Amino acid sequence: MAGKRDILAIEGGKAAVPKGVIKAWPPISALDRKLVLASLAGNKHSFGPNCVAFEKEYAAWNGNKFAITTNSGTAALHMGVAACGLGAGDHVLVPAYSWSSSATCVLHHNCLPVFVDVDFDTINMDVKKIERAITPRTKAIIVVHLHGLAANMEKVLQVARKHNLFVIEDACQAHGAVFKGKKVGQWGDCAAFSFNQNKCLCSGEGGMFVTDNEEIAKKARQLWSFGETSTPVQSRDFHAYALGWMYRNNDLTAAFGRAQLTRLTDYIRTQRENGALLIRELKGLRGLILPTEPAGHEHTWYNFTSRIDMKALGWTGDPKRLRDAMMKALQAEGVPVGVWQSFILPAMTVFLAKNAYGKGCPWSCRYSKDVRYDVNAYPAAQRHCVSHFGMTTPLRAPNGARAVKAVADGFRKVFENVGRLDVDKILGPPK
Numbered sequence: 001m002a003g004k005r006d007i008l009a010i011e012g013g014k015a016a017v018p019k020g021v022i023k024a025w026p027p028i029s030a031l032d033r034k035l036v037l038a039s040l041a042g043n044k045h046s047f048g049p050n051c052v053a054f055e056k057e058y059a060a061w062n063g064n065k066f067a068i069t070t071n072s073g074t075a076a077l078h079m080g081v082a083a084c085g086l087g088a089g090d091h092v093l094v095p096a097y098s099w100s101s102s103a104t105c106v107l108h109h110n111c112l113p114v115f116v117d118v119d120f121d122t123i124n125m126d127v128k129k130i131e132r133a134i135t136p137r138t139k140a141i142i143v144v145h146l147h148g149l150a151a152n153m154e155k156v157l158q159v160a161r162k163h164n165l166f167v168i169e170d171a172c173q174a175h176g177a178v179f180k181g182k183k184v185g186q187w188g189d190c191a192a193f194s195f196n197q198n199k200c201l202c203s204g205e206g207g208m209f210v211t212d213n214e215e216i217a218k219k220a221r222q223l224w225s226f227g228e229t230s231t232p233v234q235s236r237d238f239h240a241y242a243l244g245w246m247y248r249n250n251d252l253t254a255a256f257g258r259a260q261l262t263r264l265t266d267y268i269r270t271q272r273e274n275g276a277l278l279i280r281e282l283k284g285l286r287g288l289i290l291p292t293e294p295a296g297h298e299h300t301w302y303n304f305t306s307r308i309d310m311k312a313l314g315w316t317g318d319p320k321r322l323r324d325a326m327m328k329a330l331q332a333e334g335v336p337v338g339v340w341q342s343f344i345l346p347a348m349t350v351f352l353a354k355n356a357y358g359k360g361c362p363w364s365c366r367y368s369k370d371v372r373y374d375v376n377a378y379p380a381a382q383r384h385c386v387s388h389f390g391m392t393t394p395l396r397a398p399n400g401a402r403a404v405k406a407v408a409d410g411f412r413k414v415f416e417n418v419g420r421l422d423v424d425k426i427l428g429p430p431k
């Protein structure tokens with residue numbers, strides 16, 4: 001248990017989390033090796049039998065009628081935009097704080113993202129602000145289930161139905177997240193999952209597109225494989241019936257994904273137990289804003305993201321400086337925290353400079369009505385950006401109470417001794 005008199009590791013004291021206590025992600029089992037090596041030994045390394053099986057198994061796991069394995073979550077998002085029939089100049093609502101491709105997938109299809117601020121408590125799109133962002137050109141909402149917390153899909157769907165909008169779920173971070181008893185990916189018209197390194201299902205890189213709508217599945221498959229109408233396991237006529245990309249996955253990656261999928265339910269159970277324990281350990285720590293799990297939601301704690309309460313700590317300087325100094329002190333204690341996104345989406349150069357396709361396109365396309373991006377219009381996203389830090393590994397299998405309690409010790413040590421931190425010494429003088 002940390003005490004006030006402990007010397008902080010950043011000042012030369014002993015780290016709260018001893019080396020080796022936090023185990024790496026993802027755990028690799030005999031089944032991972034067996035399936036990947038069997039795929040290697042076969043001679044169908046492009047879209048092969050593991051890809052076909054992975055699609056069926058993921059659709060069953062998530063409760064969807066159709067699943068298409070992709071080479072990234074971004075590809076699956078772009079497939080969603082195309083499959084919903086969106087086109088040049090259409091507006092798509094996107095939360096102001098997310099991964100870049102939650103919004104750039106819209107540009108990929110010649111449409112324009114329109115940003116909606118997030119709710120500070122959940123960090124998901126603020127459902128109270130959706131309606132006022134709708135324009136006559138709005139055709140869809142990309143709703144992101146950020147950090148493993150499902151958005152309030154009842155409220156999102158209420159607005160979407162009223163205004164006849166498609167709903168594309170960006171579930172890239174939210175495998176197994178539940179809202180009102182139903183998993184993400186089952187609520188909208190379609191959804192995208194990511195399987196890259198850090199995700200709750202890791203296959204190295206990769207993703208999955210899911211939908212219950214046959215027409216949407218068909219259109220998504222066209223974009224996925226050169227605009228063709230058949231998959232590589234069927235007989236092909238190699239004809240581009242529509243605009244296509246090459247978003248297919250390979251067999252080795254799918255084999256790895258299938259093996260990990262057999263443990264995904266257990267992984268999420270572990271994360272939920274670890275997240276609940278960490279919250280119990282840290283509740284009431286002065287200056288720490290813990291992440292929330294509103295009633296009706298099952299958070300997966302994909303990324304356990306906290307914020308610093310600057311006011312409670314009496315900090316009146318640049319919030320980023322206190323956050324960065326505290327983060328360095330936590331890292332010195334062996335707590336693997338980091339800033340996830342340090343820019344809100346509308347502050348990213350691609351939107352401010354409108355430099356997507358050159359010559360101002362797609363914003364200057366004759367079907368487009370110009371959309372302006374005002375970085376000051378998203379105060380909750382901005383406040384989150386400058387005060388947050390998150391972590392993933394300590395809550396993931398095979399880690400359990402030992403790792404979580406060690407991490408909690410590190411938090412207590414730093415937050416209880418925050419008055420001793422010399423921000424300028426840690427970070428250097430302000431620029």
Ligand SMILES: Cc1ncc(COP(=O)(O)O)c(C=O)c1O
Nearest residue numbers: 072073074099101172194195196
């Ligand atoms: C919210 C969100 N959307 C989309 C993506 C894109 O997924 P991928 O890296 O598999 O393309 C990510 C990836 O980190 C993400 O976090």
